[in-house]
Amino acid sequence: MSSYSFLAGCYDGLTYDVDYAAWADYIEAHFSKAPLPGRTVLDLACGTGSLTRELALRGYEMIGVDQSPEMLAQAAEKNRGIAPVEPIFLCQPMERLDLYGTIDACVCCLDSVNYVTDPKKLARAFQRVHLFLMPGGLFLFDINTPEKLEGLDGQVFLDETEDAYCVWRAEFSKRSRMCSYFMDIFRLDRETGQWDRGEELHRERAYTIAQLTAMLEEAGFQDIRTYGELTMRPPKPGEQRVFFTARKEAQTV
Known part of the structure; x- marks a missing residue:
């Protein structure tokens, strides 16, 4: 059975301890430092849409993308009728991301990057995110570390x-x-x-920081930084989760 086809129906109950509000606070802390205000945001590998919902309720125009139809069905139901703008959901694998327009920021959370087990597909996913980001746009994601x-x-x-x-x-x-x-x-x-x-x-x-940094650079990202779990400090030795931020080069006049 493929990943999440059966788990989708009980995923939220089994992950009740994930503090999505805290994750959204952390994302907004990075948005506040970005040169481009994040209004249209892509939640890549959005799962059942809990983080999508949290950000949508804070006023962001959200697009949720996931390759699991079962998880997206849960996400669509959870986000129905949200104001001011109801999120849009698309069923796509990361490496074939195809949006109708540009985005100001992209987040990919809860070690979803680790789930792309083919490095070539992950490199293509980074390239697709870079393609659809506005100049100056922010890409934020986290990984489970090799440790x-x-x-x-x-x-x-x-x-x-x-x-x-x-x-x-x-x-x-x-x-x-x-x-x-x-x-x-x-x-x-x-x-x-x-x-x-x-x-x-x-x-x-298990991807290393060096491997992912090289992929981001190859995709065209700049100002690549890493952080400890939900902090603004650099990762410590033995860190269990590491966050990355990277930016698309801003246009110069």
Whole structure:
């Protein structure tokens, strides 16, 4: 079963501890320093649209892109009727991003970059983001660091709510630099009272800061900076999550 096809229906419940308001605060802190005000914002790999919603409620014109139809169905329902501007959602893989116009900023959060396990596809995704950004526009994303992914090897986790139960184990391959998550998911059907079972396999690639910086530079980005998790300081040794910001060159008069 493909990633998120079964998990989508219970994803929000199982990730209840993600503080999307804090993530939005952090994004806005970077927007406030940007030379180009971020009004039209792309949420790349938007998932069920929780961050999209948080930013839309703060007045941003949001475009959500994800390659999972099941996750986008949840996102569209969650964001229906939001004022002042209801978000637009598109079903596309990152490397084939195709928008109807330009954007002021792009965010790609919750280690979605790690999910692009083919470096060539990730390089193309960065190029597509650069293409649609306005001059001076900001690209912000985060990654699970190699240290974090290596540390997950052999661990087993349990997440549960009243109507969902997920057991997952992680395996990290030093040869492929890939972390695989094997998930068994049980989801309650409230109409029948029965539990449905699904299995999913998720993979994340361990990218280094140097690798991603080189990809961003190759795509044409400038002023590339890295930060510790939800902070404005540089990453510390052993950091579990690192944030990147990069800018498209501003036009000169």
